[in-house]
């Protein structure tokens with residue numbers, strides 16, 4: 001250039017030449033390829049024309065200048081810049097929410113918000129915002145609301161911590177049940193960030209009042225504070241006293257709603273039954289005192305029999321129940337002898353005491369019989385035994401024909417046994433012979449007389 005300036009004539013000649021060339025061969029700058037952008041106007045890039053870079057939405061020119069001129073050399077000046085992805089500013093602050101930790105927010109970035117502790121995401125809202133192409137953030141609605149736990153009111157009980165209109169996260173509530181109710185669960189609960197109470201809300205359960213106290217005795221529930229449904233207490237008396245009534249009661253419900261003890265408490269009293277005496281009797285066990293509930297069994301001496309119950313218990317009122325039995329002498333019934341009678345009519349009683357004796361005689365034409373042989377005795381004495389039986393009683397048999405009777409008895413048994421017919425025939429033959437001999441014998445006796 002300096003050369004041309006030195007020689008203005010020559011310079012002029014060059015300029016003219018160039019202009020002449022330009023006129024005939026117009027200078028054109030190339031259409032640049034620009035990622036995410038283009039030049040405006042989009043064509044007619046002749047020497048000297050000016051173009052402006054326009055980036056696509058979401059992109060920004062890289063560099064300070066965006067206008068370029070097409071030089072005579074067919075090049076752009078300054079050089080064609082590029083478009084780069086634009087960024088959003090920091091995302092907006094959302095009430096009661098935090099966002100994930102990001103520092104760069106190129107277009108298209110999403111940012112997620114989280115509700116802070118004690119707050120919860122409103123239903124049907126998206127906690128996500130996006131960096132838009134115009135470098136703003138998509139609209140973020142109200143995201144978080146304060147977490148509230150439901151009112152923890154309980155039946156038959158109340159909050160002892162001051163009541164509040166709302167129960168927010170971290171709020172603690174303490175309960176107390178009404179009298180005759182017992183708290184089941186935790187006495188103190190807290191509202192958690194998920195809107196629930198933890199531990200769960202307790203409830204008040206009905207209980208029985210303390211079991212009745214008794215004088216001279218105590219119950220097993222002395223160290224128990226609550227008496228829920230089904231709990232049983234046992235009573236006991238001080239040494240030497242008798243427990244009258246049921247020794248245990250339990251907490252129950254008649255109507256399914258109210259609880260009460262299953263019955264009255266027992267009593268502790270001095271109960272002594274008199275020593276039971278049964279004449280002509282014995283008792284077991286042998287003891288000296290007979291407190292309430294004591295049981296004794298009775299038996300009678302020999303020759304005596306028990307009338308009444310063999311066992312008796314000492315009752316709360318000091319009496320024996322069932323009433324004490326008696327021992328009565330064992331009696332023998334009036335003895336009966338076929339074809340015989342009592343010798344003395346004064347002996348004709350219905351019942352005879354032990355050791356009583358009776359004397360028999362046989363009717364006319366009969367004799368005492370002893371093992372088939374007739375006896376020559378005129379009387380027979382029997383004694384009433386302690387077991388109510390008589391010593392053996394006599395048999396009175398027709399005089400003289402005792403053996404005939406025996407034989408007939410024998411035949412009778414044989415017939416009953418069903419002897420084979422042949423054998424039976426033989427037997428009958430023998431019988432016939434026997435009877436004929438007997439007949440002859442009687443005839444002989446008659447002849448002798």
Ligand SMILES: *[C@@H]1O[C@H](CO)[C@@H](O)[C@H](O)[C@H]1NC(C)=O
Pocket residue numbers: 043044
């Ligand atoms: C280019 O520019 C010239 C003059 O500036 C104009 O006459 C011509 O029509 C243009 N060509 C196009 C294709 O726009």
Ligand SMILES: *[C@@H]1O[C@H](CO)[C@@H](O)[C@H](O)[C@H]1NC(C)=O
Pocket residue numbers: 132134136
């Ligand atoms: C950016 O774009 C969104 C949607 O394309 C539009 O709603 C919003 O108004 C724009 N913001 C500005 C500042 O132009």
Ligand SMILES: *[C@@H]1O[C@H](CO)[C@@H](O)[C@H](O)[C@H]1NC(C)=O
Pocket residue numbers: 245246247248262
């Ligand atoms: C004592 O009470 C229990 C329970 O109620 C009952 O089963 C039992 O029969 C009672 N006993 C007496 C002697 O009343």
Ligand SMILES: *[C@@H]1O[C@H](CO)[C@@H](O)[C@H](O)[C@H]1NC(C)=O
Pocket residue numbers: 303354355
């Ligand atoms: C019956 O007699 C016997 C012997 O003599 C005597 O041991 C017994 O005690 C008497 N029994 C009665 C009930 O009298």
